[in-house]
Amino acid sequence: MPEGWAYLDTAATAQKPRPVIDAITRGYAQDYATVHRGVYQRSADMTLAYEAARRRVAGFIGAQENEVVFVRGATEGINLVAQCWAGTQLKAGDRILLSALEHHSNIVPWQMMAEAKGLAIDVVPLTADHRIDLDAMAAMLTPAHKLVALAHVSNVLGSVLDVRRAADLAHGVGAKLLVDGCQAVARLGVDVRALDCDFYVFSGHKLYGPTGIGVLWGRAELLDAMPPYQGGGSMIDRVSFERTTYAPAPTRFEAGTPHIVGVLGLHAAIDYVSAIGLDRIHAHETALVRTTREALAGLNSVTLFGPEDSAGIVSFAIHGVHPHDIGTILDESRVAIRAGHHCAQPLMDLLGVPATARASFGVYNSPADVDALVKGIERVTRIFG
Known part of the structure; x- marks a missing residue:
């Protein structure tokens, strides 16, 4: 402080607590090397630490390891889903449902996709005490709604969403549910399986971790069906000038050299909040x-x-x-x-x-x-x- x-x-x-600062310092000092590429021991050790952090994140939110994608933050995670899932799965006339309390990061990417694809956006109102009105949501949902995107905890109001009920309502009309968990993961236990959502995003820096690192969780079958977000190193299987094939998820969505030390800092932050409870x-x-x-x-x-x-x-x-x-x-x-x-x-x-x-x-x-x-x-x- x-x-x-x-x-x-x-x-x-x-x-940032001392264990996070120490992990970052150690990562940049005595332990630093690239990941997934080097055949030398130092790189192999850093790769093990990097993937151990992915396992730690998965355990922290009740997920499988292959469902955890490292991104720059929740904003990039939402944009990734907008581009790679909505951009390929939705068509003109489909509808997206948001709420009146959403952060711009959970509004603007959907507006950009709506404009590009001819989608429509509907907005769930709030209750008198400033919660997302799930009764109104139930009345608004139709089979034309393909995606619902809501904040787990409002960054302005602090109101907490009943995610499981939101998921049940969305799935009742065949829609997928994305949850913005930025304000939730640092104070509420999150189990994505129990919540039954389809995508969950959060940023490390709100969880006492570093900036520039975040997490997109998606159901394995959804990630597997999504095309890459960016092209470059690491996300490939084989490259030729005739044809390139891509690595499976989550590697497919992690082009380029990742924020290696940010991932180590995120691991330390999760250990920190978990130790406190x-x-x-x-x-x-x-x-x-x-x-x-x-x-x-x-x-x-x-x-x-x-x-x-x-x-x-x-x-x-x-x-x-x-x-x-x-x-x-x-x-x-x-x-x-x-x-x-x-x-x-x-x-x-x-x-x-x-x-x-x-x-x-x-x-x-x-x-x-x-x-x-x-x-x-x-x-x-x-x-x-």
Whole structure:
């Protein structure tokens, strides 16, 4: 943690624990070599470590090893599915179902594909307490819907999706379900088999790991039927000028030299949160959210968004004060929050605000950080009268 700071922006990116930093340092120093190519021992050892990380990821989310694709982050994972699955499986007139609270990364790739292929996009509304309205979703779904793409936990509201019910509804009309798990994997136990989704994506840097590494999980039979995302080294079987054949999944989707040390850092991050226990992490963050919401609810000028049991995230507005001003004044008190539209502009339109202020918690936060936040907000209200 930055010394002397109340860092309350974990939903944007998490601070890195010492074991992750050590794994990255060791990976770039005494252990570094390329993977999958070298015949020398150092490269072989790094390859073993790289693939061990894939096994660790698979175990962490209840998957099979050959279903784990390493990508730059959730954004690339969603784009990969949009290009390689939707781009080849969907046709003009097919429909995609999203929700009103999605991150831009789970909106824009589908819009690009819809424009290219003549698809239609429908949007599930939210309930009064800012959850994805699954009853409305049930009423909206038709056999024309081929894909449903939803956030497991909202990055603005902290609301948690009942993924299994969403999967049952999607599968009931023959649609596939993609889940954006960026805000979920660091605080909720994820078992993709139990959730029964078809694709699941997340980014390492929100899981206390490095930037530039993420995971796409897909059912083996879906990945096997998808063409490559990019061409280059590693993803091939054999190359000639007449014809190139491709490696099986997941290697088919990992063209070029991968983010080797990022994968090692992700492995260390998963070990870190697993050692603490996701149940303990979630309980810790839930207690901080409850304390924060109770304190802010006592301030007449503050409006809270999201459900009472939001997961690790509290978004709010102060009457007559732009969130950027809130963030700037809090920064003077060494309290770091996010202020803006959080890459969720359609949600801001729905909430009727240009932006919100957002405090988000991690394993390293304490009640003292909540106190610093509340005192800072009280200062904001005094400054603006």
